[in-house]
Amino acid sequence: MAIKTALITGASSGIGQAFAEELATSCTNLILVARSEDKLYRLAKQLKEKTSITVEVIIQDLTEPQAGQKVYDLVQDRGLTVDCLINNAGFGDYGPFAQRELSKQLEMIQLNVTVLVELTHLFLQQMQQQGEGSIINVASIAGFQSLPYLSTYAATKAFVLSFTEALWAENQEKGINCLALCPGPTESNFFEVADFPQSFESKSNSGLTSAQTVVKDALKALENNQSNVVTGGVANNLIVNSSRFFPREFLLKAVEKQFRA
Template identity: 40%
Template sequence: MNYADSLSSQLAVVTGASSGIGTEFARQLARRGVDLVLVARSQDRLEALASTLSSQYGVKVTPVVLDLSRPDSSERLVRTLDEMGAVVDVLVNNAGFASHGDLAAADPERMEAQVQLNVGTLVGTTTRLLRGMVERGRGSVINVASTAGFQAVPHMAVYSATKAFVLSFTRSLWGETRGTGVAVLGICPGATDTAFFDVAGDNASVGSRRTPQQVVDTALSALGGRKATVVDGGGNALVARAVSRLLPERPLIRIAERSVRPGSR
């Protein structure tokens, strides 16, 4: 039995659960007998998913409709959990989005919302829930980062910077929680076949796309192991870890720029 299979009868909060990787995390955790709190903006999709998972796996699934890009969203989420009497054992920080284009032409408020969702809410929610996990001597935190966090990505400057933050934050948190009973993992997908690119655009995609199931399989297999972060897919791991260390900074930035240049496809 791996670590993820021992989570049965625990309670997990999954953010960004209404589609893609978040939905797959919810499905795989429910299959393991984990009760769920699903958080996203889309009430219809959350309620439909909650109904499906509850009837299929016999777990309790509670949808929470919340815009996590708001500065007060982590406080509001944890207040809602407290009102429910929820004791959170597993936190999956999956919610996030990317913008594609030059910063000089970007909407400042949208960039700020991206930082808030990808970084601010992730940190706020983790901080508010981690203390209880440490006190109970049990818990799991999974942060969804990205291969974009391993290097600078022109035309996706804010997104790659937020994911670099998530990588560093997760590694530090992994070090802080050693010996506490809390498992921490950062999962780094590359291009994945989700609605992510409906927002970011197809030019933001590099390489063949993996499936949400592959990404979540990788994450749950690595959870509780010896690594703070894991890259999904062998090719993605090669590019993220090896190439970014071997190539000098300037050529690496130029390659990344050409790869995701708007209008290049």
């Protein structure tokens, strides 16, 4: 199914920007949402210069209460119809949970979970009325395994994975595809925003998957009507299936040692 108009949250960098650039090549009109005004308008200008698509920009801090409703209302006010929703915005926070700022944990839940549910609920109803549409919710391989020192982040991604797979099953006969995208470490500013120690960040940078590869894998999985896709090769697929072969306590202890600063 050709995507006519896609709304992408967190579109100013990383995977969100890669989605915008890839979809623009297939003549998909775009609605780009982020709080980084300069980056968003710069990207919109570049995409419009290279293609004949229309690009709408919505500047919105999605960590604010009812941010999803505000975005939805702006889309309706502009007379736009979204047939592909890509909930990409999100962030992590590294460190022992009790020593991290509570406000940042709650902002993470708002962005990674609450606004994702809000936008999905609003646009899914419209898609069901249209009898077609697609939703990509960006989870993570962290959604398959609890992560010490990234406890809230991993928990939010477990929610996104479970939530999206349930929607996939509910909407099979309604003409709507729902995909949980589960990347591993990807070229982005994730480690910087999550406040990883520099030594840890440098070590992790050696095995990063490009955002462009993640996006291509996601769009292929969406076309194949998969409920989830794990990107990043064989290693990441082994990681997400490790709990099938080892006791959870064993894995948690191993992961704790790996992620300890």
